[in-house]
Amino acid sequence: MYPPRSAERVSADEPDFGRLRSAAADFCRLNGLPAVIERALNELFLRQPEDVHGYLAENFLKLSAPPRISRLRSREVFDARGQLSIEAELLCTVCNKEKSMSSAAVASYLVPKETSVDQASESQERADHVTTAALWINGALSSLLTDLNPCDQSETDQRLSNYFRTCFQEEKDTRDREKQESLTSSSQELELPSPPPTQTKDKIRSGKKSRETEKPFRPAEPPKPVLRGSMAIGSVSLAVAKAGAHVQGLPLYRYVADLRNQKAPKQFHIPVPLVTLLSCGKTSPGKLCLLEEIILVPRMGQKVKQTIRRTLELQKEMMRIMNASTKAGATHTFVSASGAPAASYDRPEQPLDLIAEACTNLGVALGTDVYLALNCAAQKLVNYSKGKYEVATGGLRSPDELVDFYHTLISKYPAVVALIDPFRKEDTEQWQKLSNVMGNSCSLLCDISHKLQPPHLPGVRGFIIKQVNETTVSDLIHITTEYQDSVLMGTVCSEPCADASFSDMAVGLGLQYVKLGGLSGAERMTKYNRLISIEEELAQQGILVYKEKHSPPLFPETPQELPATAE
Template sequence: MSYQGFISRLSQEEHDFYEIKNAAAEFYRVNRVPEEIERALNELFFNKPEDLHGYLANYFTKLSAPPRISRVKGREVHDAKGQLTVEAEVFCIICNKEQSMSSASISSHFGPKETSLQSKERGDHVMTAVQWINQPLNNLLKDQNPCDQSKVDLILSDFFMACYLEEKNLRNREREESRSPESDVVLPSPPPAQTKDKKGVDKGKKSNTAEKPFHPPEPAEPVLLGSLAIGSVSLALAKTGAQIQGIPLYKYIAALQNQEAPTRFHIPLSLVTLLSCGKTSPGKLSLLEEVILIPKVGQRIKQVLHSSAALCIITMTLELQKEMMRIMNTSTKSGAAQAVLCDRGAPAVSYERPEQPLDLITEACSNLGLALGTEIHLALNCAAPELMDYSKGKYEIATGVLKSPDELVDMYQALISKYPAVVALIDPFRREDTNQWEKLSNVIGDSCSLLSDITYKPQAPPLPGVRGHILKHMNETTVSDLIRITSEQQGAVLMGTTCNEPCSDESLSDMAVGLGLDYVKLGGLSGAERMTKYNQLISIEEELAQQGMLVSKEKHPPPLFPEEPQEQSPAAGCTA
């Protein structure tokens, strides 16, 4: 008698104990089922006869082989801007049946200066990532436990490192082969001729005022073709593990980080892009890539039902943007340009000086009765590393306006003094300008926090005066990498979108909650790819509130991240 036949007879609701017992005995005799199963059935018949089928289903499921990865599949898809990216899908064998479990697609980054002319390079990256997933990664991950995140991430990272070293060795060999013996001979150059101008001053001699040394840029590591496959597969496997265990992704990630499932969660405060003034904006100002709204601590993402005491974060941001648009539109008669919607999901304004967008926000808050500096604060994403003119050794903060690193320190100090609601600066300098980082930190004191993007250099030495770090989930970054980095770095902020690469996967909201972060940056409030993340954060907030697991995170007043105590090591500040 087959197992299906045995279950079929049970499904006929034969409630007579002896008939069911005889059917079970016949099944045991033919299939030689272990005695412990018979004892379990005896317990069922005597204690829970009304739960016959549910009990048997659960019991035999526990006896089945544990889930294992059967294959991973990569495919080319299009992101929110219509550009090519890769999606990873995970298939598992569960109860002897292959099932499609989860898929994921993360943000991509192919270099510091991405343009539309690089579409061929983008296609090469995506095509290689798909090949990685469908061939070598598929073979490496087959039969692995999908719930062992650390092991599968180690397999992914080891594979990436092997490919990286192979590519690096290949580049070194090509560089050596391209060097001719004649190119190694360096002829001494004659000393500069010393001529005199009309005033009799030697032009060849150096002036008494010595110029400060300008540090050259750190060599940028090229983005490895196919690296996008690593982060996508890692996230898809994390979603698979959560699905198998029957828990939300944020609880699954929290258990991975804390080695056990926590009983309390807090919702990270959303940093919302309010205005855009970067290179893609219509105006001359390039310095302030984003002006970011920081809501009051404890403010809900969604309006609490029957509560009108305070606007929720989303409603408040939209009202503020609406008022700013009204002000700009009424000012067009005096020569000001109207704002346009940019890729970051926020209005892009046409300005020439950094004070102008801050004056606009101040006026809009005053008109709406919002206490700027109390109910809301501001952060400035300066994105200064992208503004350096290396031929002149200065930052081009606006078209034709150049400032040295020291002049930029003075400008930031003046802005923070004039606008005390600005409590954070993101990437105000290049990493190479360590003296200016330290100088700015000293002059602004505790009134403002300096944040640095460590996405591409998580192992780089800390910059002086930095209290928080921006981190994006992209390319070869695995879920285990995010857990490790956010545990080691003080004041980590997970950024959901890069400047030009929005991602529609709502899992970033789960990761921010699961990692226990204080802040998360999800972009502006325009575009489905961004609102999906905000809606997921709202769903998590409501779910935790219903379960009695939501707690309010008591934060220090601005700046965002208080200075770390002297006796505490830099790696000890964990935001979880």
């Protein structure tokens, strides 16, 4: 037993620790908690804190039941493009009271429609997706996760994925049944005409030269159908992860790192931010269609702030050059959907020459201080009626011609260290050819954000992933663990504006690179600012490390083909 306090030390304003201890001990014995309370009171008697009630509240809080998910609630929001989207709010029971713990919204991706589909139809389709997602969140998913520990991310994501697969299979069975009924009905009503005789083209001779008929252009694989309401799955998964981090008193990036590594890592590094410098895609005012994004790749060891400042300086100088080259100071630039200036050009050499000139004027060594990556987005350039890629308005190239085109371009601009989606995924032969002629001078990257299942493409050294639709936190952890340094993370134009958790995810997953888009728009700058905040926090704690040199997927030391994955 501890001796009572002396009478001189006790005043009317001070708590009588002996009396408190005795009363609380009686309370714990009556309620069957003598051992736990006895230890807490002995420690209280020794420490004699100034805020006795706060001290007791903190200790007794540890004895309460862990938080449990009580329900989910949906909220309709608008994304960065002003399109309708869905946000999931997670409510938990904490100390017998229901409390809103977190909310999250992931980017939504719908299969692109034909150009004949009007905007009103697309808006209605998106509204239907959002309505279904809201029904899922408020109904089935809420019931599915009730009473679950928000820190149990694995179990949460397993339940969410199982629910999605069940709904997807039901939808598939319905489509197959309707298709079969339609075919049966058509075969009974119509007599199909006999197919025309097959015609073959002879060799075309012109003088001394002859060429054979071009190779057939492989048809596009059918796009993966997007299940109506699927955006609810990713939003709920992220909301649960944020709630779990809150319960454990950790920033989200540390919580995700713990989930991925099964233990807290001793050191962290900040993924190198790849910043969109210029846009020249099909939506730009010029004829050039090929380069959807020209991306700045900073040298290793730079802080995020330094990368942003350098990008802004380059963009300012590029704008000055473009304005000086137009009459009366007029400009043909605007900010693209990716948050970067979109320039009016007709040939791919023009924007690259502009960047080179801006670097020279600022004393920036292109190919040493900064590098470039080109997002070709070739899948958007295909003219299926002619079986070619539309590199520029009216300028068509076959897949083999495009191989030579890229080779010539990279040879002229060695600062380009990566090509993103230079071909469709169906043109496997051309991926291999381009990889052979490039060697180690340039890496080929493939965007798999809408499938999250790496295809077996020869020569590909890295994949770009994004959290969209039904992608759960566990899905991201799985693919980044399986492919390690071969994965980088990217944003999409329909990101929610106010959510910076994307940056936490990139840091927590231990990624080497992160693609955040341009430096315009709240939805992007929120993520850049969060990355800066994490970098400063880690530096203050002395656990931030910087990479000395670029590593795969952008700067491979030796060619390495990724393992095959079933489609």
